Amino acid sequence: MLKEYIDAIKGFAERNLPVINVPVELWYIAWIFIFGGAILGGALLFAGLGAYVERRVAGFLQSRLGPNRVGPQGLLQFMADGIKLVLKEDLIPDAADKLLFRAAPYVLFIGTLGVFAALPFAQNIGITNINIGLLYIMAISSFVVIAIIMAGWASANKWSLYGGMRSAAQIISYEIPIGISFLLVIMITGTMNMHQIIEGQAGGLHRWFVFRYPPFTMIAFLVYYVAAMAEVNRTPFDIPEAESELVGGFHTEYSGMRFAMFYMAEYANMFAVSAIGTILFLGGWQSPLPFNILVPLGTDFISSNQFFIQMLIWLEGFGWFLSKVLWLVFLMMWLRWTLPRYRVDQLMAVCWKVLLPVAFFNMLAVGLWLLL
Amino acid sequence: MLFDFAAILAFIIIAVLFVLVTLIFSWVVRPSKPSAEKASTYECGERPFGPSWIKFNIRFYVIALIFIIFEVEVLVLFPWAVIYKSLGLFGFVEMLIFVGILLIALAYLWKKGDLDWVKSNETNSK
Structure with a gap:
C-alpha cells in the first residue's frame, strides 16, 4: 500500500x-x-x-x-x-520508580499510533494493507494496558495503583466481547484484511454488516461499541479515573507534557475505536447510497481526467469514513455527559454476565445463519 | 507484505520519537524548581503514610486468570473464523463443542461467584 x-x-x-x-x-x-x-x-x-x-x-x-x-x-x-x-514544570515524585514512570508515555503512544497504521481511510488509501489487520489491531492496542499498569504502579501512589489496576482489569475484561465481535465479522467475510472487509459491504446502507443479519450483527455492533467505550475508559466506564474517588487515577502523579501525552492518547484512542467500529459494521468508506455522488458530477461537468476522477472517489470515501467516525465519537461524548458512572462491581458484571454471553450466543446464531 | 510490516515498525519508531522530541522540547522551555514538598507523593494534601505498593484485592488476579482463558480461546477461534464458510457444518459443530466447554466454564465461575466483584461470605463457605 x-x-x-x-x-x-x-x-x-x-x-x-x-x-x-x-x-x-x-x-x-x-x-x-x-x-x-x-x-x-x-x-x-x-x-x-x-x-x-x-x-x-x-x-x-x-x-x-x-x-x-x-x-x-x-x-x-x-x-x-x-x-x-x-x-508546566514536570514533577516526578521521589518515591516513584523513575524508569517505568518515564517509559509509560512511550509505550502508550506505540499502542495508540500503531492502530492508525492499519486503518483504511478511503478506497485503497491507508498506510498498510496487511492480511492479518484485525489480529494486528487487537495485539498492538494491548500496549495501552501495559502503559497504564506501568504508569499506575510506577507512580508509587495509592490512587495511581488502584486506578491502574482497575483500568487493567476493565480493559482486559472488555477485550473479550470485542474479540468476539471481531470474530463475527471475520466469519461473515472470511478475511482479517480491513480493506477486504469494507469491500464486502459495498452497495449501500442495507449491505453494511450492522444491517446484514438482523438482529444479530446489530447486537454485535452494540456489544462492540459498549465494550469499546470501556476500552478507552470513557464514562459510564471511567472507573480508572473516577475523580470523586481516585483523584486522577493512574495519571495522578503525572504533570506537564507527560500528562498531556495521556490526555492526547485518550482522544486518539477514541478516534481509533470509532474507526474500527465504522470499518467493521458501518461500511468504512462505503457510501450509504448505492451510487457515488461526486463521481458523476466530476465526469459530467468538470473533466473526464482519470486521475481527477480517482481523486474524487477517494475524497468521497474519506468524507463518508470521517463523518461516520466523528458521529460515533460525538455519541461517546454525548453519553459521557448524560450517564452517571458505573460502580466497579457493576462494571465487571456488565462485561462478564451480559456482554460475554450475549456475544457468544450471537456468534452461534450468525454461524448457524451462515450455514443455512 | 514485508514492506507493510516495515511501515508498522516505522510507525512505532515515529511514536517513540514524537514523545521523545516533545518531552525534550518541554524540558528546554519549562521551569525547574524542585523542592522536597513538590517531590513528595500526593495523598490528598496529607503526609503519605505507609508504603504505596500495598497489598490489593486478589480479585484482580482472578480476573486476569479468567481473561487469559477466554482471550486465548478467542484468538484460537480467529483462524477458524477465516475458513468458517468452507468448513461448513463440521466447523460449526467443532466450534459448538469448543465454545460449549468454555460456556460451561463460564457457568461454573458464575455459580462459584468468581464473576462478582465482592464475593459474599455465603458463597465462600460453600
Whole structure:
C-alpha cells in the first residue's frame, strides 16, 4: 500500500525533476517517515480538536457555554492548553520508580499510533494493507494496558495503583466481547484484511454488516461499541479515573507534557475505536447510497481526467469514513455527559454476565445463519 | 507484505520519537524548581503514610486468570473464523463443542461467584 504511493511519487519525481541521485532505501525511509508524520499530525489534531469539542459539547449539554475565548468560538483553545502544558514544570515524585514512570508515555503512544497504521481511510488509501489487520489491531492496542499498569504502579501512589489496576482489569475484561465481535465479522467475510472487509459491504446502507443479519450483527455492533467505550475508559466506564474517588487515577502523579501525552492518547484512542467500529459494521468508506455522488458530477461537468476522477472517489470515501467516525465519537461524548458512572462491581458484571454471553450466543446464531 | 510490516515498525519508531522530541522540547522551555514538598507523593494534601505498593484485592488476579482463558480461546477461534464458510457444518459443530466447554466454564465461575466483584461470605463457605 504505502510502497505503491512511494513508487508513484518516485516515478513522478523522476519524470518531472532534474536527475536526483538518492539511494532507493533512503528514499523509501524518508517517505515512510513523512507519511507517518502526517498520520501522527492528523491524530494529534483530532486529539486537540476532540478535547475542545468535548468541552464545548459538555457545556451545551449542561446549559453553559464552554470555552469560547481563544480564537473564533474558542477553536484555538487546544493550542492555548498545549502551550500551557509545555511550559508546566514536570514533577516526578521521589518515591516513584523513575524508569517505568518515564517509559509509560512511550509505550502508550506505540499502542495508540500503531492502530492508525492499519486503518483504511478511503478506497485503497491507508498506510498498510496487511492480511492479518484485525489480529494486528487487537495485539498492538494491548500496549495501552501495559502503559497504564506501568504508569499506575510506577507512580508509587495509592490512587495511581488502584486506578491502574482497575483500568487493567476493565480493559482486559472488555477485550473479550470485542474479540468476539471481531470474530463475527471475520466469519461473515472470511478475511482479517480491513480493506477486504469494507469491500464486502459495498452497495449501500442495507449491505453494511450492522444491517446484514438482523438482529444479530446489530447486537454485535452494540456489544462492540459498549465494550469499546470501556476500552478507552470513557464514562459510564471511567472507573480508572473516577475523580470523586481516585483523584486522577493512574495519571495522578503525572504533570506537564507527560500528562498531556495521556490526555492526547485518550482522544486518539477514541478516534481509533470509532474507526474500527465504522470499518467493521458501518461500511468504512462505503457510501450509504448505492451510487457515488461526486463521481458523476466530476465526469459530467468538470473533466473526464482519470486521475481527477480517482481523486474524487477517494475524497468521497474519506468524507463518508470521517463523518461516520466523528458521529460515533460525538455519541461517546454525548453519553459521557448524560450517564452517571458505573460502580466497579457493576462494571465487571456488565462485561462478564451480559456482554460475554450475549456475544457468544450471537456468534452461534450468525454461524448457524451462515450455514443455512 | 514485508514492506507493510516495515511501515508498522516505522510507525512505532515515529511514536517513540514524537514523545521523545516533545518531552525534550518541554524540558528546554519549562521551569525547574524542585523542592522536597513538590517531590513528595500526593495523598490528598496529607503526609503519605505507609508504603504505596500495598497489598490489593486478589480479585484482580482472578480476573486476569479468567481473561487469559477466554482471550486465548478467542484468538484460537480467529483462524477458524477465516475458513468458517468452507468448513461448513463440521466447523460449526467443532466450534459448538469448543465454545460449549468454555460456556460451561463460564457457568461454573458464575455459580462459584468468581464473576462478582465482592464475593459474599455465603458463597465462600460453600
